[in-house]
Amino acid sequence: MNKINFSRANILKISSAFFLFTAWEIAGRVPISFAFPTFFESMEALISIILNGSIFIAYSDTLRPLFLGIAISAFFGIILGLCIGLSEKTDWFISPIFIIMQAAPLAALIPLLIMIYGVQLTSKVFVVIIMSMPVIVLNTAGAVKNTPSSLQEMCFSYLGSKKDNILKIILPSASPIIFAGLRLGVSAGFIGAILAELKITPTGIGDIISFSRSRGDYPTMYAAIFSIIVLAVLFINILEKIEKYGFKGNQKGYISD
Amino acid sequence: MNAVEVNNISKNYGNVEALKNMSLNFPKGELTSLLGPSGCGKTTLLKIIAGLINPSSGEVIIDGKIVKKPGPDRAFVFQDFALLPWASVIKNVAFGLELKGVNKSEREDIAKKYISEVGLTGFENNFPHELSGGMKQRVGLARALTVNANVLLMDEPFSAVDEQTRRKLQEDLLILIKKEKKTFIFVTHSIEEAVYVSDQIAILLPRPSRVSEIIKPSGFKKKDVDKIRRDSEYLDIVDKIWKSLKNYI
Numbered sequence: 001m002n003k004i005n006f007s008r009a010n011i012l013k014i015s016s017a018f019f020l021f022t023a024w025e026i027a028g029r030v031p032i033s034f035a036f037p038t039f040f041e042s043m044e045a046l047i048s049i050i051l052n053g054s055i056f057i058a059y060s061d062t063l064r065p066l067f068l069g070i071a072i073s074a075f076f077g078i079i080l081g082l083c084i085g086l087s088e089k090t091d092w093f094i095s096p097i098f099i100i101m102q103a104a105p106l107a108a109l110i111p112l113l114i115m116i117y118g119v120q121l122t123s124k125v126f127v128v129i130i131m132s133m134p135v136i137v138l139n140t141a142g143a144v145k146n147t148p149s150s151l152q153e154m155c156f157s158y159l160g161s162k163k164d165n166i167l168k169i170i171l172p173s174a175s176p177i178i179f180a181g182l183r184l185g186v187s188a189g190f191i192g193a194i195l196a197e198l199k200i201t202p203t204g205i206g207d208i209i210s211f212s213r214s215r216g217d218y219p220t221m222y223a224a225i226f227s228i229i230v231l232a233v234l235f236i237n238i239l240e241k242i243e244k245y246g247f248k249g250n251q252k253g254y255i256s257d
Numbered sequence: 258m259n260a261v262e263v264n265n266i267s268k269n270y271g272n273v274e275a276l277k278n279m280s281l282n283f284p285k286g287e288l289t290s291l292l293g294p295s296g297c298g299k300t301t302l303l304k305i306i307a308g309l310i311n312p313s314s315g316e317v318i319i320d321g322k323i324v325k326k327p328g329p330d331r332a333f334v335f336q337d338f339a340l341l342p343w344a345s346v347i348k349n350v351a352f353g354l355e356l357k358g359v360n361k362s363e364r365e366d367i368a369k370k371y372i373s374e375v376g377l378t379g380f381e382n383n384f385p386h387e388l389s390g391g392m393k394q395r396v397g398l399a400r401a402l403t404v405n406a407n408v409l410l411m412d413e414p415f416s417a418v419d420e421q422t423r424r425k426l427q428e429d430l431l432i433l434i435k436k437e438k439k440t441f442i443f444v445t446h447s448i449e450e451a452v453y454v455s456d457q458i459a460i461l462l463p464r465p466s467r468v469s470e471i472i473k474p475s476g477f478k479k480k481d482v483d484k485i486r487r488d489s490e491y492l493d494i495v496d497k498i499w500k501s502l503k504n505y506i
Contacts, residue, residue, distance in 0.1 A: 154339035157307050157327045158353040158404065168356075172343050247343040248384065 037219040046223035054208065055227060062204030062228075065121055066193040069128025073185055077133045078178060081140020082166070085147075085174075095141065102134035106192070110199045124196035131192030132185035139181025143174030172247060179243040183236050190232040260285040260408055260440035261306060266315035268301055275301045276466045278315070281459055283408075288434055288441035290451035292498065293461035294505045299444045300336075300412055302461075306442060307333050307410050319408065329357075332401035334411040338393040340385040346372065347381040349396050353404040364403075371399040374436075376429070391422035398433075408440045416446065427453055428482045448498045452491055460498060462505055470501065 021039045028038030037045075049055040080098075083090045110127065117123040147170045155169045171178075197206020205224050212220035261283040268276040276298045283289045291299040304310045306317050308327040317324040319331070327333075332353065340349050347368050348355075354364035372381055375395040385393055394414055401409050415423045427450060434441060434454075445451050451458050452474060462469040477488035485491055 148337075148339075150335050150337050150339040151341065153304075153309055154333065154335060154352075155356070157309055157331070157333040158356050158400075159327055159329060160356045164356055168352075169341075172341070175343070 035216075035218050037222055041219040042222040042226060045217075045219035046227060049208070049220060049223060055205075055224070058204045058208050058224070059231075060204075062193055062197060062206065065124035065128055065196060066189060068121075069125045069192065070132055070186055070189045072125070073129050073133040073136055073189065074182060077136030077181075077185065078140050081137045081178070081181075082144055082170070084137065084141035085144025085170075086166075091141065095138070098134040098137045101130055102138065104130075106130055106195065107199065110196075114200060119201045123200050124193065127196040127200070128189045128192040131195075132189035135188060136178075136181045136185040139184070140174065140178050143177030143181075144170055146177075147173045175243065175247050179239060183239055186235055186239065187232060190228060190235075194228060258285045259283060260319065261442065262318040263302065263306065264316050264318065266302065266305060266312045266317065268298070268305065268310070269313045274466065276305075276312070279466065279468060280315075281468050281471075283440060283442055284457065285440055286438050287456035288443055288454055289457040289459060290443045290445055290455040291459050291461055292445055292448065292451040292502075294463060294502060295446070297461040297463040297505075298466040299461055303410050303412050303442060303444050306408075307331055309333075329404065330406055331408045331410055332404050332406035334394070334397050334401045334409065334414045336413040336416055338385070338390075338397045338417070340393055340396055342385050345382050345384055346377060346388070346396055349385065350399045350403055353400055357404065367403050368399070371402045372396075374402065374433075375399045389422070390418040391426060394418060394426065402437065406439070408442065411441060411443045413444050413446065415450065423450070430454055431482050448495050448502070449486075452494045452498070453485055458494075458498070460501065462502075472498070 024042075025039040028036055028041065031038075046055075080094060084094055085091075106127065109130065110123075113123045113126050117126060151169050151173060152165055155165045160168065194206050194209070197204050198210060202210050205228055208224040209221050212218070212224065259282040263279060263281045263283075266276050266279045267274070279298070279302065281302075291302060293299055301310070305312050306324065308317075308324050308331070311325070319328070341352065344352070347365060350372055351359075351364040351368035354367060359367075369381065372378060375398055377392060377395050377399065380388065380392065385396070388396065394417070397414070401411075415426050418426065431454060443451070443454060456473065456478065458472040458474070459468050460470045460472070461467070472494060474490060474494055476490040477485050480488060
């Protein structure tokens with residue numbers, strides 16, 4: 001028999017999930033609302049949409065704007081954040097745009113995006129970008145500004161160039177906050193992707209949610225919502241693993257695992 | 258012969274005069290301490306010598322050349338260690354060589370040699386947060402030694418460690434000075450530390466910042482590191498410096 005070594009963290013995580021699902025099951029059985037199915041009903045529905053393949057077709061639609069939007073936000077977000085953090089003038093010029101983007105009510109902007117870009121992929125990608133980019137840009141900028149000056153002085157005193165300072169000091173030093181920004185950005189991006197599917201054109205996982213709601217098939221609706229939450233958590237965990245692997249000494253217990 | 262000459266250096270931060278018309282020579286192969294109360298410009302002077310900040314007027318001359326920026330002839334040891342938290346001990350020690358473009362295997366060989374010299378063999382793959390304060394500063398010292406600079410600039414290097422570690426580091430520094438034959442410029446707040454490690458002590462006073470006195474201990478420098486603290490000349494110099502400094506604290 002294989003000996004499975006469960007760490008305390010894993011036991012706590014499993015207990016937490018067990019507690020949540022039990023509460024869900026009880027709430028569904030009471031029921032707190034006729035539109036709130038039990039945990040087991042929702043899981044049954046999840047298995048059935050997995051078996052009939054509809055969930056995979058849905059995700060192939062949902063993930064395209066999501067990944068495109070997140071990739072664009074991460075790439076340009078980190079570059080813009082770096083520029084803002086390094087130059088005061090860029091800070092004054094660009095920061096306000098992202099602060100406004102972060103504060104803007106997205107739902108109100110969607111009709112505007114549809115008018116400009118139509119109901120296709122571009123609009124959905126934009127919704128994901130509007131949701132995820134500000135937090136990535138502003139976090140990166142803050143982290144870059146707060147790079148310890150003694151590390152930068154050390155780099156210059158050992159004859160490092162400005163490029164060395166950016167690549168070997170500022171970026172690795174800012175990486176915990178940049179990754180925190182990426183994680184928040186990815187979470188916001190997931191919200192953006194679903195919002196786009198609910199508000200622009202019902203496709204992908206948003207279509208399953210709105211279609212099953214209109215039919216009163218609440219277990220399927222909750223199964224779809226549950227699946228997107230699981231996917232978001234998995235994605236955020238993958239980001240943590242990348243951070244752990246790339247910047248070992250930077251973690252001193254602030255990463256959840 | 259002087260390794261470093263500081264000629265009429267002034268440095269102003271807005272209306273604040275950090276240094277005013279300061280001149281000082283640092284003899285080759287010796288350790289000179291810059292000692293003085295807070296705000297007398299010790300660290301500012303050290304950073305000007307390092308080329309990290311430019312003086313408002315005056316010049317620093319090393320080997321006949323005016324210092325305008327950091328150079329391969331100087332290495333800096335920082336008060337807060339300035340170690341890269343994401344890099345292992347060996348990568349931190351080899352960082353100066355990495356910036357110089359030395360290839361990985363060569364720089365790791367050199368780094369291992371100095372890691373052993375500062376007594377950290379076995380900790381090569383540890384990260385800074387796994388080390389004590391004293392060990393962190395040993396890493397900082399090893400990093401400065403790897404680049405083989407003639408002048409080592411040390412900014413209060415032992416101020417962030419506990420008293421016992423500090424004494425051990427001071428003793429190890431004396432042994433290292435004899436072995437490495439480099440010029441050390443050492444900023445400190447501690448009178449005992451300055452007298453213990455220095456061949457020459459420059460006492461700096463604030464408002465306006467100036468060199469008030471240069472003391473060169475002679476009698477106890479050849480003694481064993483364990484016996485210096487009981488030497489009467491050592492104790493007299495400590496007492497004398499305290500008497501001249503206490504009016505400015």
